[in-house]
Amino acid sequence: MKGAWWQAAARTPDGGRRAQALARQTQLTKPLGALGRLEQLAVTLAGLQGRSQPAVERIWIAIFAADHGIAEEGISAYPQEVTGQMLANFAQGGAAISVLARHLGAELELLELGLVHEVGPLPGVRQLKIAAGTAxxxxxPAMTSVQCAHALLAGREAVLRSLEKRADLFIGGDMGIGNTSSACALACLLLDQPVNRLVGAGTGMKGGGLQHKTRVIEAALKLHRPYIDSPLEALTRVGGLEIAALAGAYxxxxxxxxxxxxxxxxxxxxALCALRMNPGVAPWLFYSHRSAEPCHQALLDALDAEPLVALEMRLGEASGAAVAVPLLQSACRLHNEMATFQEAAVSVSLR
Known part of the structure; x- marks a missing residue:
């Protein structure tokens, strides 16, 4: 789609602020490199935020919820009603991400993009209803081009709302029964990999169930591959409303x-789809954790990403990202608050 908003250039990180932060790291009262990746995180954030003292205090978490038509094929251990039920649980404060958002003092935004089973109005939930789930x-194709464009825009608008609140960090999360099948299919197309190398248990499919899931995705890719000529087309054909919203947000x-x-x-x-649609996105993304899903490592390799933690999590709903936030906060506080050799009157360099 020529001239679409997602093709506009990404911002360039502030090289001057990054250089200043890097210089400060050489003056802090520690051997150079002693704080490992925490030093790199602080320097990178300084460049992205364009300030000498990076901060991760105001956090915006947007959870995108949507259903998937592929669930009709029995590829999940849970029924589709769970998507709406979990959305209600988020709104009531009982889900993992609800707990973690409270702990972080983060703003938690909930967006319903399209459910098969209506849940009625929920306090604090933006109900966009782009479609009654994907096809x-x-x-x-899972979506029409118009539906995919609306979902991409939903992600963009969530980011704009975060900026109105002067957020330091944006986190996106997902909820949707069947979305590991969509993610697997999308990854297979973007990475040109066979399904049996990337497919995973998702909500708990094992044995014959996992074999069935593999066959379903293989058959779907056989249908769609001849028509895939861009990352956007791949997203439209096998993605989900929430996956498109996340790509738009990034x-x-x-x-x-x-x-x-x-x-x-x-x-x-x-994220990989977002980078394929707009390569300038790459410097602006941090990666929180390595999932227990087998496909995740292949995606991380393609993204040239080293996640902050590896806790064998596979819950989704931004829970892994929320767990990793204190590492970013620690990186910033160490960078900003540690004394320099001169301030501490340390005459012997530890470098």
Missing amino acids: NFLRQ IAAAQEGIAALVDGYICSAA
């Missing part, structure tokens, strides 16, 4: 100049 991509974050912390498997599939 079954074993039979037809692109918008880079365009608007706010760092984004990517969650696990689903979010990484969206």
Whole structure:
């Protein structure tokens, strides 16, 4: 789609602020490199935020929820009603991400993009209702081009709202029964890999269930591959509304100049799609954790990403990203608050 907003250039990180931060790291009262990746994180954030003292205090978490037509094929251990039920749980404060957001003092935004089973109005939930879930991509494209564009825009608008609140960091999360099948199919197309190398258990499919899931995705890719001529077309044909929204959010974050912390498997599939749609996104993304899903490592390799933690998590809903936030906060506080050799009157360099 020529001239679409997601093709506009991403911002360039502030090289001057990054250089200043790097110089400060050489003057702090520690051997150079002694804080490992925490030093790199602080320097990178300084360049992205364009300030000598980077900060991760105001955090915006947007959870995108949507259903998947591919669930009709029995590729999940849970029924689709769970998507709406979990969205209600988020709103009521009982989900993992609800707990973690409270702990971080983060703003938690909930967006319903399209459910099969109506849940009615929920306090604090933006109900966009782009579609009643995606179509079954074993039979037809998951989305129309218009639906995909609306989902991408939903992600962009979430980023713009975070900037209105002067957020330091944007985090996107997902909820949608069947979305590991969509993410796997999308990854297979973007990475040109066979399904049996990337498919995973998702909500717990094992044995014959996992074999069935593999066959379904293989058949779907056979249907769609002849028509795939761009990352956007791949997203439209086998993606999900929430995956498209995440991709749109990552692109918008880079365009608007706010760092984004990517969650696990689903979010990484969206991130790779975002980078393929707009390569300038790459410097603006941090990667929080390595999922237990087998496909995630392949996505991380393609993204040239080294996640902050590896805790064998596979919950989604931005929980892994939320767990990793204190590492970014520690990096900033150490960078900003440690004394320099001169300030501490340390005459012997530890370098």
